[in-house]
Amino acid sequence: MPFQQPNSLKRRLQIADLVRRLGEIKVETLSKEFGVSTVTIRNDLSYLEKQGFLTRSFGKARHNFALSVPAIITEQNNIELSAKKFKITDEISLASTAAGMVRDGDTIFLGAGSIIQKMIPFLTEKDNISILINDVSVLSFIQVYLDCAVHLTGGTLAKGCHALLGPLAEASIQMQTINKCFLEIDSIQDNDIVACNHPAMARLYSTAVSFSQNSIGIISTLQSSPEGFPAISLENFDQLIIQQDVSKKEENISKLSGFAINSNTGNTIFNKISLT
Structure with a gap:
């Protein structure tokens, strides 16, 4: 029928x-x-x-069966995929996992980034959600896909990107009751410090994590870099989503004794362990 x-x-x-x-x-x-x-x-x-x-x-x-391919591809896998195509499917898988953590009635903060944008279509079945964003490029995308309350932080448009940053953007986050915030993590410095390419973005990340009931970091790759501006330690996140073969990269996360693997179905979710 x-x-x-x-x-x-x-x-x-x-x-x-x-x-x-x-x-x-x-x-x-x-x-x-x-x-x-x-x-x-x-x-x-x-x-x-x-x-x-x-x-x-x-x-x-x-x-597109590439969506089911593990994130770590070695020579032994004998799998040939273009880097661009693999990156797209990898990001869609991460976005789907992240969106699945949103519940009806949640107020969420979505940071900037391509994975965050790919979350939007997966939120269509969520009821009564409210979204706070600082990435102006995501706004039109949300308007196409979603029928929900959308709030844009104030702030100054950062040079070279679409994100609103500065004290006003940080204050907007502090004034909201945010159930979950989702932030992309592109670079990790020594001692598991998340780095951003802009100092104001680093301050925004720190504010979002501090003023959210549940903070989720989305990691597409686990690559260390001494560059960038330090934002916040991975330990401050409540959950980390990684599209990686944990057996290949667990040494990068296992030293975070405050986390434990929650699931491993293509994407691995690390939950912070409660000490109470």
Whole structure:
């Protein structure tokens, strides 16, 4: 029986989920199921392919199985993937895991970054959430995908990026009751200190973690770098999400005795251990 006519966003998310479950499906079948023309379906598939959710081939849509590939690729794996394609699928997987931690009614702060942006489509089924952002480029993206309360921090637009920073942005975070904050972590200095490429961003990270009930760091790679401005220790996060083979990189995290592995299903979630 065909699905009820959804809006284009909801239809696209349903198509992505259907292709994921079936492995592949014909354009004509999707057209009948959703009650729209094959031209509309092809436009949907083109969009989803660009987002990395699926691939198109000879009138069919196929699940992008690269989404299930472990993050660490060695010579022994004998797997050939372009770095760009792998990065996209890696980020989508991280975004999906992060979005799954949001609960109905949550007020969340979303920091800047490409993984954060990819979280947005996975939040469509969440009810009564409120989002605080400081990345102006994410605002239009949220307006396309979500129907929820959105608040933009004040602040000064940082040179070379789309983020609002400074005392006003930090004050905006302090005035909110934030259930969860999600921050991308790109660089880690010695002693497990998260580094940012801008001093005001470093202060914002520290404020967001300090004034959130639950702080989640999203790590796409575990690479150490002496560069950048120190923001906050990894120990201050409540949870860390890593798209890595833990057996290959656990030495970088295991020294954080305050964390324990919660799950390992492609993405590994480290939860802070309660001392009480």
